[in-house]
Amino acid sequence: MAEIIVPELAESITEGTIAQWLKQPGETVEKGEFIVELETDKVNVEVISEEAGVVSELLASEGDTVQVGQVIAVVGAGSGAAAAPAQKAPEAESTPAAPQAAAAPVVEETSSEQDRTIASPAARKLAREKGINLSEISPVDPMGRVRVQDVAAHGTAPAPAKAAPAPAASAPKEDDGRTTREKMSRRRQTxxxxxxxxxxxxxxxxxxxxxxxxxxxxxxxxxxxxxxxxxxxxxxxxxxxxxxxxxxxxxxxxxxxxxxxxxxxxxxxxxxxxxxxxxxxxxxxxxxxxxxxxxxxxxxxxxxxxxxxxxxxxxxxxxxxxxxxxxxxxxxxxxxxxxxxxxxxxxxxxxxxxxxxxxxxxxxxxxxxxxxxxxxxxxxxxxxxxxxxxxxxxxxxxxxxxxxxxxx
Structure with a gap:
């Protein structure tokens, strides 16, 4: 078993963002083959696997911020499926394949309704860890996108302070086509x-x-x-x-x-x-x-x-x-x-x-x-x-x- 670790990037760079997983759980990876693309403040960096084997677990999702030295994936022994032609599926339509090798407990998402749920990668990761079905969560986002805070709050009673204020009548809604919200890339934030x-x-x-x-x-x-x-x-x-x-x-x-x-x-x-x-x-x-x-x-x-x-x-x-x-x-x-x-x-x-x-x-x-x-x-x-x-x-x-x- 080998761990994929965020490498030393530069003297002034201590963290990055998972831009794209180039391998998914269950897929074979060769020694020296790229497994993930990291976005840093200045450039994108592709990280290789130091060992050949099968990707057994991804410990961070696309969009997550990771630190230098952090373990972000595990490669186990054996052989697995070849990589699919499209290595990055649309975020709102699919989730990573279930790992075939031994890994931390993961709740398998089989419901077609859940698969259609719009959710951030980080929210999907937290939902799997908590064993929560995404389709059962009521998001705050007017567009219906499930975020990490929605998953964290699922099953808990809403705090009165949170429930009391009503949204301003003049605030534009994203689902009426008047506005479009887009998260800044790490580079744009920098x-x-x-x-x-x-x-x-x-x-x-x-x-x-x-x-x-x-x-x-x-x-x-x-x-x-x-x-x-x-x-x-x-x-x-x-x-x-x-x-x-x-x-x-x-x-x-x-x-x-x-x-x-x-x-x-x-x-x-x-x-x-x-x-x-x-x-x-x-x-x-x-x-x-x-x-x-x-x-x-x-x-x-x-x-x-x-x-x-x-x-x-x-x-x-x-x-x-x-x-x-x-x-x-x-x-x-x-x-x-x-x-x-x-x-x-x-x-x-x-x-x-x-x-x-x-x-x-x-x-x-x-x-x-x-x-x-x-x-x-x-x-x-x-x-x-x-x-x-x-x-x-x-x-x-x-x-x-x-x-x-x-x-x-």
Whole structure:
């Protein structure tokens, strides 16, 4: 018999959520085969079985929060049924198959009425442990979904304090189609918590400038085919911005720092986070040592990390330890925004959509492709001189991209 234990995830991560069981009780699992997918604050992690055998018991349900070191399943000796093609059945329509090997007592749910009961995984687990038929429970949820508290309260007399208040007449009901309730994923909860923490614990300000993208667009247009032939990667704008940011960070080192208690820690490395939007939320993988990479290497790194993010294959090491972040709201059409600082970093650059606007060039008005850029920074570390100077240098380098490429 072997226990499936939540592994060490990262120094700062102590718990995760069961996102999906890849094996069910009674199914055969090979040594080294994935058995469960965990969702953590940053990435999803697939856990393997260290032994071959049959899954005899699942000790946590999908949606449950589990701690590092916690036993979440048991694999016994023997052979069992092969995994069904669909390994994750709809939550409201089915329950895990009964274990075939020796396991803790489990009440088998055989009633078709019970199978049709809408219940959370945690509620089903508690009902099995208590030997309660889900169809006999009267849920509080107006949609009829049975929750853990409904199972726990089943068979006990309702407390007067709970029964006395009547629901407000103006409160919308979920079953009338006016609202839809959706539980936040662990990652979305973490994003929300950390963004709120940044707003509360930093003196964040934002300064703006605009960049005439004429020259960088012309250079990219001239060089993109040759660049692709030589490097097998496309030349985008992100490598220009990354190189400009690194040069500006070298001149304004406090923008590449962080606060540790009463100390300011200036980073002598340039690990640039590139924000990537995924279905599960925003993630920020890191381009390591961007100062030592050429344009092709930076574009290649960004492409690889973006693909891993979209495929949910990022490792924790891909996202830890950045010193500065770039985020591009322009890909969604954003004209102007105030990006929020990323973790303990004290600076983040926001790119925006390129829009043709009338601009004074000398004594003439010309139509130029312009981009607004924003630098959000922690005013506890960075004063106006450094913030404005940093953003002005980024602007000047991008408006003279030949100098940027020659100096890289």
């Amino acid at each position: 994003i929300a918590s950390r963004l709120l923490e940044v707003r509360q614990n930093t003196a964040m300000l934002t300064t703006f400038n605009e960049i005439d993208m004429t020259n960088v667009m012309a250079l990219r247009s001239r060089k993109k085919d040759q660049f692709f032939e030589q490097n097998d990667v496309r030349l985008g704008f992100m490598s220009f911005f990354t190189k400009a940011v690194v040069a500006a960070l070298k001149k304004y080192p406090y923008v590449n720092s962080q606060i540790d208690g009463t100390d300011i820690v200036k980073n002598n490395f340039y690990d640039i986070g590139i924000a990537v939007s995924t279905d599960g939320g925003l993630v920020v993988p890191i381009v390591r040592d961007a100062d030592r990479k050429n344009f092709a290497e930076i574009e290649g790194n960004i492409g690889e990390l973006a693909k891993k993010a979209r495929d949910n294959k990022l490792a924790l090491s891909d996202m830890s330890g950045g010193s500065f972040t770039i985020t591009n709201g322009g890909v969604f059409g954003s004209l102007l925004s105030t990006p929020i600082l990323n973790g303990t970093q004290v600076g983040i650059l926001g790119m925006h959509t390129i829009q043709k606007r009338p601009i004074a060039v000398g004594d003439e008005i010309q139509i130029r492709p312009m981009m607004y850029v924003a630098l959000s920074y922690d005013h506890r570390v960075i004063d106006g001189k450094d913030s404005v100077g940093f953003l002005k240098m980024v602007k000047e380098l991008l408006e003279n991209p030949e100098d940027l490429m020659l100096n890289s």
